[in-house]
Amino acid sequence: MSELYDIPRQFLIDLADRGVIHYTFLYAFVVNGFLCAIVIGPLLGGIGTMVVAKRMAFFSQAVGNAALTGVAIGVIIGESYTAPYFSMFSFCILFGLLLNFTKNHTKMSSDTLIGVFLSISLAIGATVLLWVSAKVNTHILDTVMFGSILTVDDTDITVLLLTTLLIACVALPLYNQMLLASLNPSLAHVRGIRVKLLEYVFVLLLTILTVACVKIIGAVLVEALLLIPAAAARNLNRSIKGFVLWSIVFSTASCLIGVWAPMRFEIPVPSGGAIILTAAAIFLVTLVIRMTVPRFREASI
Amino acid sequence: MKGPSIVFENVFLSLGNTRILENVSFRVGSGTIHCIVGANGGGKTSLIRCLLGQMPHSGRIAIDWQAAPVTGYVPQALNFDQTLPLTVRDFIALTCQRRPVFLGVPRAQRELIDAALERVGLSGKSRFRLGSLSGGERQRVLFAQALIPEPSLLVLDEPMAGLDLAGKEILEEAIGAFAAGGGTVLWINHDIVQVREVADSLTYIDRRVLLDGAPAEALASGAALELFPTLVAKRPAEQRASAS
Numbered sequence: 447m448s449e450l451y452d453i454p455r456q457f458l459i460d461l462a463d464r465g466v467i468h469y470t471f472l473y474a475f476v477v478n479g480f481l482c483a484i485v486i487g488p489l490l491g492g493i494g495t496m497v498v499a500k501r502m503a504f505f506s507q508a509v510g511n512a513a514l515t516g517v518a519i520g521v522i523i524g525e526s527y528t529a530p531y532f533s534m535f536s537f538c539i540l541f542g543l544l545l546n547f548t549k550n551h552t553k554m555s556s557d558t559l560i561g562v563f564l565s566i567s568l569a570i571g572a573t574v575l576l577w578v579s580a581k582v583n584t585h586i587l588d589t590v591m592f593g594s595i596l597t598v599d600d601t602d603i604t605v606l607l608l609t610t611l612l613i614a615c616v617a618l619p620l621y622n623q624m625l626l627a628s629l630n631p632s633l634a635h636v637r638g639i640r641v642k643l644l645e646y647v648f649v650l651l652l653t654i655l656t657v658a659c660v661k662i663i664g665a666v667l668v669e670a671l672l673l674i675p676a677a678a679a680r681n682l683n684r685s686i687k688g689f690v691l692w693s694i695v696f697s698t699a700s701c702l703i704g705v706w707a708p709m710r711f712e713i714p715v716p717s718g719g720a721i722i723l724t725a726a727a728i729f730l731v732t733l734v735i736r737m738t739v740p741r742f743r744e745a746s747i
Numbered sequence: 748m749k750g751p752s753i754v755f756e757n758v759f760l761s762l763g764n765t766r767i768l769e770n771v772s773f774r775v776g777s778g779t780i781h782c783i784v785g786a787n788g789g790g791k792t793s794l795i796r797c798l799l800g801q802m803p804h805s806g807r808i809a810i811d812w813q814a815a816p817v818t819g820y821v822p823q824a825l826n827f828d829q830t831l832p833l834t835v836r837d838f839i840a841l842t843c844q845r846r847p848v849f850l851g852v853p854r855a856q857r858e859l860i861d862a863a864l865e866r867v868g869l870s871g872k873s874r875f876r877l878g879s880l881s882g883g884e885r886q887r888v889l890f891a892q893a894l895i896p897e898p899s900l901l902v903l904d905e906p907m908a909g910l911d912l913a914g915k916e917i918l919e920e921a922i923g924a925f926a927a928g929g930g931t932v933l934w935i936n937h938d939i940v941q942v943r944e945v946a947d948s949l950t951y952i953d954r955r956v957l958l959d960g961a962p963a964e965a966l967a968s969g970a971a972l973e974l975f976p977t978l979v980a981k982r983p984a985e986q987r988a989s990a991s
Contacts, residue, residue, distance in 0.1 A: 495849075499831055621847040622840070629827045629841070633892075636799055636820040636902075637842055680832055684876040689832040690849035 448600050454481060470709040479595040479717060482606060482662050483701035489610050490668070491697025493617065493655060494676035495690045496648070500628040501556055505545070505649070506672055508564035509656040510665020512541040514571025514590050516657070521578045529601055534657045541567060542653035546646055593664030595705060595717045602661055609658035613651055624648055625686075667718050671697055674725040681732035681742075700725035749813035750899045750931025752777040753798070758806035760793055767793045768804065769955045777813055779947035780922065780932040782962075784939060789953040791935045792823065792904055798933070799902065812899065819893030823904045825885060829878030836860055836873040839892045863891040868917040882909040890918055894925075901925055903934040907941075919945060939966075939975055 455477045462471035470476050497503060516537035520530025545563045549556060617624070627634040627641045634641050659668045679692035704721025707713065715723070736742045753775040760768040768790045775781040783791050797804040799820065810816070827833075839860045840852045852860070857873075864873055867887040877885065890906050901922070907915050923945065926932050936942050942949055943962045951958035951965070951974060958965045958974065965971060 499828075501828070618847055619845065621849070622844060625848075626841045629838075630822055630825055632796065632799070632801060633820055633822050633842065635801055636818055680830070683832040684879075685832055685834045685874075686837045686849045687851060 451481070451600055451603060468706070468710050475596050475598075476705070476709065478598045478603065479705050480702070482595055482598050482603060483705045483721075484698070485606055485610055486659060486663065486671070487698030487701035488694045489613065489655065490659070490671040491675045491679075491694035492690060493613065493652065494672040494697065495679070495686075495693050496617070496621070496624060497652065497672045498676040498680060499625055500648070502560070502652070503673055504557070504560045504564055504669070505542075506652055506656045507665065507669040508545065508560050508567050509538050509542055509653050510590075510660055510668055511564060511567040511571050512538045513657055513660045513665055514575050515541075515567065517590055518571065518574035518578050529599075529661060531601075531605060531657070534660065535654065538653050538657045539650065542649045543646065546649045550642065550645070589664070590660055591664050591666050592716070592718050593660065593662050593667055595662050595721075598662050605658050606662065609654055613655060616647065617651055620644060620647065663718055663721065667722055670722045671700070671725065674722070674729050675700060678725070678729040678732040681729075681736040696725065696728050700728065748897070748899055749929045750778045750926075751810045751812045751814075751816075752931070753811070753900075753933065754807070754809045755794070755798075756807040756809070758794070758797060758804050758808060760790070760797060760802055760804040762793075762802075766954065768797070768952075771806070771952065771956055773950045773956055773959045775931060775933055776948065777811070777931055778926065778929045780926045780934060780945055782934050782936045782942040782946040782949045783952060784936060784942055784949055785952040785957075791952055794952060795902055795904055795933070795935060810900070814899040817896055817898045817900070819898030819901045821886075821889045821893045821901070821903045821906045823908065824882075825877075825889065827878075831878060833877045834874050835864065835869070835877055835880070835888050838877050838888065839863065839895065842892045843895045859895050860891075863894040864888075866894060866921050867891045868914070883911055883914045886910055887914060887918065890921065894921075899930055901930060901932045901934075903932065903936075905935050905937065907936070907938065915941075 455474060458467070458471050458477045458480065459474070461467045462469055471480070497506070513534050516534035517527070517530050519537055520533030521527045523533065525533055541563070545559065548554075549559050552559070623634065623639045624644050624647075626637065627639055627644050631641045656665070656668050663671065675697035676689075676693045678696050679689050683689045683692055700721050703724045705717050707724070708715045708717060708720045713720070755774070756772050758768055758771040760766075771794060783794065785791050793802055796802045798808055799818070836852055836857065837848050840848045840856060843859075844852065844856055846853070861870065861873055864870055867890050869884060869887055869891065872880070872884070877888065880888065886906055886909055890903075893901060903922070906918055910918065919941070922932055922934070934946075936946075943966060946962050948960060949958065949962050949965055950956055958968065958970055966975065
């Protein structure tokens with residue numbers, strides 16, 4: 447796979463060498479981060495619209511916190527502590543499915559249940575990780591929570607690309623069905639949609655997506671990128687088409703600007719923080735537009 | 748097109764420790780408008796959901812399809828975030844289109860949707876945000892989606908709730924036209940005056956079946972006196988009005 451990645455990598459490095467783009471792109475780690483940003487932006491922006499529509503805003507954070515425990519388990523069973531993907535995926539998928547199973551069998555509201563699971567997962571993750579901290583550098587906690595897009599390697603890119611492919615193959619054909627199931631499960635069932643199965647499929651996809659992005663942008667930032675661009679797009683649009691399109695645009699722009707701007711203008715801000723700050727700035731602009739432009743005016747209460 | 752006939756036979760439903768339905772048996776004729784009436788909490792919606800395969804009932808519910816087994820279902824209401832960017836066209840396309848709606852609605856599909864909206868008096872509203880419509884208009888959108896693809900059975904769960912007089916007339920006309928074309932309608936309806944006017948048959952349910960038959964006969968029975976005292980009291984006045 448490495449040779450395959452060398453093609454775009456070398457292309458960007460050549461451009462930097464000829465002075466077409468900023469000289470920091472001479473460094474392979476910057477190019478890697480940039481390539482990840484190009485993939486993560488549309489991916490999180492697109493899925494974010496479904497997360498917002500299904501009111502699952504905090505689910506990915508709960509899964510991200512569960513990734514802490516996954517990392518700890520990986521360390522215990524002897525996986526590489528910089529990329530314990532097997533443990534992270536296994537534990538987080540179990541966690542996500544258990545959460546959905548509990549929701550289906552208790553009929554509790556999503557936000558309450560996700561809140562409970564989020565707290566539990568953070569507590570278990572932090573506890574177990576500290577317990578194994580004698581074996582590894584404890585900065586791994588920071589990496590899981592906030593990621594580091596500039597330290598991604600070919601394995602991370604491969605995991606991300608496979609995840610993107612999986613999500614595109616599953617979520618695109620099922621997009622309408624998933625959305626209808628969240629609007630009215632009874633109507634969706636009459637339309638031949640297997641509502642419960644689709645819930646599990648979506649939870650599974652969101653879990654895989656979150657874990658694939660944890661190392662790159664961090665558990666906290668995955669959630670932010672799922673929510674903020676979609677929320678910004680929602681401020682300005684009245685149709686699903688505009689909602690999804692603008693969410694993808696905002697998310698991709700946030701990722702690219704977040705990676706490029708701190709290096710170009712030598713601002714001492716980590717790339718993860720810059721990505722979210724860019725997304726937040728876009729959200730604020732859309733908010734001001736929504737509050738001031740007459741066509742968006744609505745009842746105040 | 749010929750709608751199906753439906754047989755409910757000894758249908759029981761319990762949820763937790765609560766008995767919702769008890770020995771419910773009745774028949775819905777092919778191509779008829781059959782109204783289910785009854786007090787709140789009497790089990791009408793639960794019965795419909797048993798028919799749709801969404802409740803763990805016992806007993807037999809048999810649908811004898813005479814044509815393509817297509818059911819149009821109008822739920823009571825949509826419980827959704829009203830600020831969601833979702834147009835009327837988006838919503839209907841969600842129910843009947845495989846291609847992701849954010850990639851657009853093909854022209855043929857758009858024409859079908861516009862035609863269905865016209866049938867419920869909402870032409871020109873396809874690009875409105877669903878959340879910006881009034882409750883009554885949203886009910887009509889729900890009805891419009893049930894018409895695509897052309898069903899042979901319409902299952903309606905209080906579609907008139909929240910509708911103004913004009914809206915009621917439009918839906919009543921659309922339901923009448925559907926039944927006149929041979930379709931079967933199973934309709935939960937609280938408006939007993941309307942039931943008497945439009946239904947071919949009715950079933951009154953309060954956990955069990957209390958009345959069943961053609962409206963003229965069922966509402967003339969002794970049991971109807973207790974269930975609909977105001978309706979029965981109105982009859983002499985109505986007779987005087989029609990005589991004059």
